[in-house]
Amino acid sequence: MKLLLTFLTAFFLSISAYAAPLLATQELENIPVAGADQPYALVAGGSKGIGYGIAEALAKRHYNLILIARHRDTLDKAKHELEAAWHVHVDVLVYDLAHDNAATDIAKWCTERNIHLKMLCNVAGLGGSHDYLTLPLDSLRYMVDLNVSSCMALSLTLLPLLEKNAPSYILNVSSMAGMAPIPVKNMYSATKAAILSFSYGLRYQLKKKHISVSCLCPGPVFTKPEIIKDTKEKLGWFGMQMALGPHRVGEVAIRKTLKHRMIIVPGTLAKTMSGILRILPKRLTTALYAKVG
Numbered sequence: 282m283k284l285l286l287t288f289l290t291a292f293f294l295s296i297s298a299y300a301a302p303l304l305a306t307q308e309l310e311n312i313p314v315a316g317a318d319q320p321y322a323l324v325a326g327g328s329k330g331i332g333y334g335i336a337e338a339l340a341k342r343h344y345n346l347i348l349i350a351r352h353r354d355t356l357d358k359a360k361h362e363l364e365a366a367w368h369v370h371v372d373v374l375v376y377d378l379a380h381d382n383a384a385t386d387i388a389k390w391c392t393e394r395n396i397h398l399k400m401l402c403n404v405a406g407l408g409g410s411h412d413y414l415t416l417p418l419d420s421l422r423y424m425v426d427l428n429v430s431s432c433m434a435l436s437l438t439l440l441p442l443l444e445k446n447a448p449s450y451i452l453n454v455s456s457m458a459g460m461a462p463i464p465v466k467n468m469y470s471a472t473k474a475a476i477l478s479f480s481y482g483l484r485y486q487l488k489k490k491h492i493s494v495s496c497l498c499p500g501p502v503f504t505k506p507e508i509i510k511d512t513k514e515k516l517g518w519f520g521m522q523m524a525l526g527p528h529r530v531g532e533v534a535i536r537k538t539l540k541h542r543m544i545i546v547p548g549t550l551a552k553t554m555s556g557i558l559r560i561l562p563k564r565l566t567t568a569l570y571a572k573v574g
């Protein structure tokens with residue numbers, strides 16, 4: 282096991298040298314301009330972090346936005362920033378997406394206004410570094426409701442509008458943590474694996490309806506201090522090289538969603554790591570994650 286870990290670390294170090302120039306080239310890509318009747322995108326969890334990065338990348342491409350989160354203040358701040366910077370229209374809706382009726386109520390709001398919905402982004406989710414074995418049942422249920430049920434429910438309740446406005450898109454946010462079981466963050470990685478599996482299946486189901494389904498699986502994204510601390514402590518220098526900011530992740534996610542990509546892993550190092558995680562036997566990747574903690 283030690284030998285394998287040493288090999289993997291050496292491999293990642295060697296490829297990280299060319300990662301930066303590659304990203305810089307991608308930065309230069311031209312941003313396409315949307316048509317006259319501006320499309321809408323709904324970002325569930327769009328007030329901050331990766332969701333805000335995604336909202337910004339969409340606004341840049343002239344999408345009007347519907348942002349959903351629990352806190353009105355951060356939603357209003359996001360609305361004002363995006364409207365001022367990109368001259369798009371932003372609606373904000375305050376909902377706890379883990380609640381049973383949220384998806385039905387949101388779809389009703391959109392349908393009554395005949396929103397020209399072209400993209401649904403299921404971003405909201407929670408994880409944390411707590412050990413599954415120490416978490417109360419209520420918290421675990423809440424995690425499943427938010428990470429899995431809300432994505433499943435919004436995809437279904439908004440499907441008629443997405444179908445009406447096809448070609449359209451669904452972008453689900455999983456994680457690299459969904460590519461292999463993580464013993465300590467057991468339930469978090471299980472929910473993200475569920476999103477990955479759900480996205481693969483849904484992509485096939487919706488192909489004929491001209492709705493393209495993509496799944497974002499980022500490595501560490503520095504959206505809050507705990508994630509920086511956790512990445513430094515558990516993954517060390519390698520993790521810090523792999524980590525990206527939410528703005529960059531949002532930009533890559535939207536560019537690739539619009540190109541109909543299925544799995545989206547921003548960053549060369551994270552992409553290589555995800556490729557390895559996906560081909561190694563689960564027994565081995567679980568043991569590797571158990572070692573990292």
Ligand SMILES: NC(=O)c1ccc[n+]([C@@H]2O[C@H](COP(=O)([O-])OP(=O)(O)OC[C@H]3O[C@@H](n4cnc5c(N)ncnc54)[C@H](OP(=O)(O)O)[C@@H]3O)[C@@H](O)[C@H]2O)c1
Pocket residue numbers: 325326327328329330331332349350351352353355376377378379404405406407408427454455456457498499500501502503504505508527
């Ligand atoms: N950050 C990472 O390193 C990383 C890596 C891989 C995958 N991911 C995944 O990416 C997604 C976003 O992560 P992030 O780090 O950007 O999170 P974040 O910074 O905490 O932002 C989460 C967003 O979702 C909203 N939200 C949270 N709980 C909600 C709820 N119950 N109902 C409605 N909205 C809710 C938040 O607003 P309110 O708090 O106001 O509700 C906020 O807009 C998650 O699914 C996460 O699992 C993150």
